[in-house]
Amino acid sequence: MTDVLLVWVSDYGIWVIGVATLLSCFALPLPASLMMMAGGAFAAAGDIVLWQVCIAAFMGAVAGDQTGYWAARRFGGDRIWARLARRKSSSQLLGQAERLLDKRGGWAVYLTRWLFSPLGPYVNLIAGATKMPWQRFLLAGFAGEVTWVAVYVTLGYAFGSQIEELSDTLGAVIGALTAGMVTLLLGRALWRKRKAAR
Amino acid sequence: MRRKIGLAGFALAAILTLFFLSRLVLFTTHWMDPARGMHPVEGWMTPGYIARTYDIPRADMMVILGLTPEDRPRQSLGKIAKAQGIPLADIIATVNAALAARPPR
Numbered sequence: 655m656t657d658v659l660l661v662w663v664s665d666y667g668i669w670v671i672g673v674a675t676l677l678s679c680f681a682l683p684l685p686a687s688l689m690m691m692a693g694g695a696f697a698a699a700g701d702i703v704l705w706q707v708c709i710a711a712f713m714g715a716v717a718g719d720q721t722g723y724w725a726a727r728r729f730g731g732d733r734i735w736a737r738l739a740r741r742k743s744s745s746q747l748l749g750q751a752e753r754l755l756d757k758r759g760g761w762a763v764y765l766t767r768w769l770f771s772p773l774g775p776y777v778n779l780i781a782g783a784t785k786m787p788w789q790r791f792l793l794a795g796f797a798g799e800v801t802w803v804a805v806y807v808t809l810g811y812a813f814g815s816q817i818e819e820l821s822d823t824l825g826a827v828i829g830a831l832t833a834g835m836v837t838l839l840l841g842r843a844l845w846r847k848r849k850a851a852r
Numbered sequence: 853m854r855r856k857i858g859l860a861g862f863a864l865a866a867i868l869t870l871f872f873l874s875r876l877v878l879f880t881t882h883w884m885d886p887a888r889g890m891h892p893v894e895g896w897m898t899p900g901y902i903a904r905t906y907d908i909p910r911a912d913m914m915v916i917l918g919l920t921p922e923d924r925p926r927q928s929l930g931k932i933a934k935a936q937g938i939p940l941a942d943i944i945a946t947v948n949a950a951l952a953a954r955p956p957r
Contacts, residue, residue, distance in 0.1 A: 664926060664927065696898065699904040700910070701900045701925060701926035743854065815904070815906075816883075819882075827876060829875070830869055833868035834869045836865040837869050840862040844858050847858075
């Protein structure tokens with residue numbers, strides 16, 4: 655599978671990288687990070703121009719974020735959210751999520767671009783559905799995607815001879831961090847509820 | 853009921869965390885293994901990529917693959933094999949033989 659993706663990068667160049675980062679914003683399991691690293695590695699080998707790789711990856715990612723945000727905001731995501739928030743069974747959880755986004759939404763968007771990247775697509779939808787101010791979403795998203803692109807393209811450029819190994823290892827790091835953070839958040843919520851129930 | 857869902861979510865997230873941590877340990881030990889050697893030559897690699905990875909001059913690489921300097925440099929070994937009408941395995945063998953024949957540094 656990874657070989658097919660890498661053939662695409664060598665045959666079609668930066669377009670594939672842009673499409674990969676775009677699709678990754680819709681939670682499609684396309685390893686955009688591997689393809690960005692491949693772009694960096696091919697740039698180091700003199701096959702692709704480095705800045706073009708960065709621009710293509712960045713544009714794809716930002717376009718994907720904006721699509722998710724506006725899809726949720728314009729096409730009924732806000733209504734679904736409002737309905738769920740009125741329901742007794744989910745109102746508490748949604749209220750907590752909304753307050754958290756209100757207070758730390760910028761950070762949530764920034765960190766889910768690269769460090770907790772598996773959560774990114776869902777944060778886009780929630781940000782749109784809760785009508786997070788667009789400017790804040792845009793700026794935090796920009797900063798996050800710049801970080802994401804810079805980290806992976808640089809790693810590919812520097813460690814180009816081992817991109818597959820590096821991609822596997824980093825995937826495990828990101829997975830462990832994301833799952834670990836979700837574990838902590840859920841654990842904290844359960845703990846508080848237990849204390850409140852007593 | 854809701855408490856059960858919460859606990860199940862917590863357990864699932866904890867299991868996933870352990871799963872990724874064990875993968876991380878596996879990959880890291882594999883990576884640290886000095887006997888692992890270089891990544892093998894594969895069909896997706898381009899002449900330029902092979903030149904950089906295995907530290908061989910780019911021009912030599914083009915000659916080994918039967919390409920002229922005017923040929924498009926960014927094409928995968930798979931594509932080169934197809935254009936020359938030979939199996940990919942043969943072209944990989946050619947590259948490996950050329951890499952093995954280099955004098956040790």
